[in-house]
Amino acid sequence: MPPKSKVSIVTLGCAKNTADMDTLTRLLKARGHDVVADPAQADAIVVHTCSFIEAAKKESIDAILQAGQLKTKGKRLIVSGCLVQQHGDQIFNELPEVDAFLGTGQLSQIPDLLSTPRERFIDRARPGGFMDPDEPLPREVNGPSAYLRLSEGCSHPCSFCVIPRLRGAVQSRSEEMILREAQELSAKGVEEFSIIAQDTGDWGRDVQGTSKLPALLRRVGQMPGVRWVRLMYMHPVSFSDGLLDVFAEDPERFPYLDMPLQHIDSQMLSEMKRKTDETGLRRLIERIRTRVPELTLRTTFIVGFPGETDAQFERLLNFVKEGHIDYLGAFTYSQEEGTPAALRADQLPDDVKKDRLTALMDAYYVVAEKKAQSRLGKLETVVLEESEGDTVLGRTRREAPEIDAVVRLPRSASRKGRFITARLTGYDAYEFTAVPQ
Numbered sequence: 462m463p464p465k466s467k468v469s470i471v472t473l474g475c476a477k478n479t480a481d482m483d484t485l486t487r488l489l490k491a492r493g494h495d496v497v498a499d500p501a502q503a504d505a506i507v508v509h510t511c512s513f514i515e516a517a518k519k520e521s522i523d524a525i526l527q528a529g530q531l532k533t534k535g536k537r538l539i540v541s542g543c544l545v546q547q548h549g550d551q552i553f554n555e556l557p558e559v560d561a562f563l564g565t566g567q568l569s570q571i572p573d574l575l576s577t578p579r580e581r582f583i584d585r586a587r588p589g590g591f592m593d594p595d596e597p598l599p600r601e602v603n604g605p606s607a608y609l610r611l612s613e614g615c616s617h618p619c620s621f622c623v624i625p626r627l628r629g630a631v632q633s634r635s636e637e638m639i640l641r642e643a644q645e646l647s648a649k650g651v652e653e654f655s656i657i658a659q660d661t662g663d664w665g666r667d668v669q670g671t672s673k674l675p676a677l678l679r680r681v682g683q684m685p686g687v688r689w690v691r692l693m694y695m696h697p698v699s700f701s702d703g704l705l706d707v708f709a710e711d712p713e714r715f716p717y718l719d720m721p722l723q724h725i726d727s728q729m730l731s732e733m734k735r736k737t738d739e740t741g742l743r744r745l746i747e748r749i750r751t752r753v754p755e756l757t758l759r760t761t762f763i764v765g766f767p768g769e770t771d772a773q774f775e776r777l778l779n780f781v782k783e784g785h786i787d788y789l790g791a792f793t794y795s796q797e798e799g800t801p802a803a804l805r806a807d808q809l810p811d812d813v814k815k816d817r818l819t820a821l822m823d824a825y826y827v828v829a830e831k832k833a834q835s836r837l838g839k840l841e842t843v844v845l846e847e848s849e850g851d852t853v854l855g856r857t858r859r860e861a862p863e864i865d866a867v868v869r870l871p872r873s874a875s876r877k878g879r880f881i882t883a884r885l886t887g888y889d890a891y892e893f894t895a896v897p898q
């Protein structure tokens with residue numbers, strides 16, 4: 462039996478990266494290695510990087526340099542993921558302290574690398590993700606919430622996005638693997654699923670030409686103990702009436718839709734290659750609001766896309782002020798090497814981008830405050846997650862993990878269980894207060 466290693470994993474970036482490293486952790490344990498929290502105690506450190514935008518790249522480089530400082534004789538440093546996929550050759554030359562560089566499709570090499578070290582190398586073949594290794598690897602559960610990944614990669618042509626280059630074209634997991642994983646997790650006490658992919662609506666189209674997502678969601682929703690199923694990362698063009706039926710049939714169990722719109726101005730949407738326009742998006746939101754008025758809708762916008770005029774930004778700002786969106790994330794456009802939009806001559810200055818981001822978020826916070834005030838006094842089910850001093854933090858079915866507002870309650874609320882009924886009493890700066898009933 463090759464010597465066991467203690468491995469520490471540093472994960473950056475999106476939920477898909479977290480899913481990759483969760484798969485790696487299970488594989489390492491299945492192969493007899495230990496996964497340790499403290500990199501200083503480890504024989505090997507894996508830094509799984511993100512390269513989505515400039516800020517994410519900087520964060521990844523900082524994490525690699527930090528891990529490099531912990532390197533002592535015999536300790537291995539492995540860097541993997543999107544930064545390797547996008548800038549592999551450059552960082553191979555600039556980071557001599559790193560022993561191996563693995564692209565998004567090469568993560569399965571890590572266990573063997575620990576038992577049979579190789580000369581310093583880089584491998585970025587076949588971009589993708591780390592989904593279902595051959596051997597079945599039971600998932601560990603920590604708490605009532607878990608993600609469920611449907612696929613890896615993306616086949617949409619969005620002109621600003623590097624993901625198809627970093628993670629490859631869409632590769633769907635089999636319905637059987639997804640349902641087996643969901644069954645296993647719900648049997649272990651998971652009551653809330655966040656359904657993830659680059660575009661959840663595209664699941665299955667690469668294998669069966671159509672998406673059977675509505676049927677899959679119903680089956681996950683019917684599993685014993687499952688309370689909430691959140692649908693994340695839905696491209697608007699992939700949203701179907703079949704999905705709307707699922708939400709309308711059971712709005713308690715399917716309370717949340719994350720659908721990145723990226724912009725609302727038709728010219729901007731066309732130049733972003735989003736395959737939709739303002740009329741199409743407004744009609745879609747109206748259809749959703751008509752059939753499921755209480756659905757929580759999250760979206761993402763990009764400000765400062767090349768050529769974005771004051772008038773086009775104003776259109777987006779007014780759309781946000783109209784209050785269609787419950788939760789919103791926004792980014793300044795990032796000129797990503799290898800994307801069509803990066804080659805455009807009409808890039809906007811950073812200060813213009815930053816000003817637009819501030820204006821958009823300020824407009825959104827006014828909307829968020831108004832929506833939050835309208836919920837005060839109401840009874841809601843709250844999942845309790847972490848204690849903080851003499852309080853405990855949680856979320857209602859309207860808040861996704863890590864990205865939306867939180868609910869703060871007196872610590873004594875924990876005595877009532879994990880999911881409790883509470884009355885919302887106050888709201889300030891993305892935080893509700895509530896009292897248990």
Ligand code: SF4
Binds near residue numbers: 615696
């Ligand atoms: S759908 Fe999302 S992941 Fe795919 S190319 Fe567009 S922005 Fe990128």
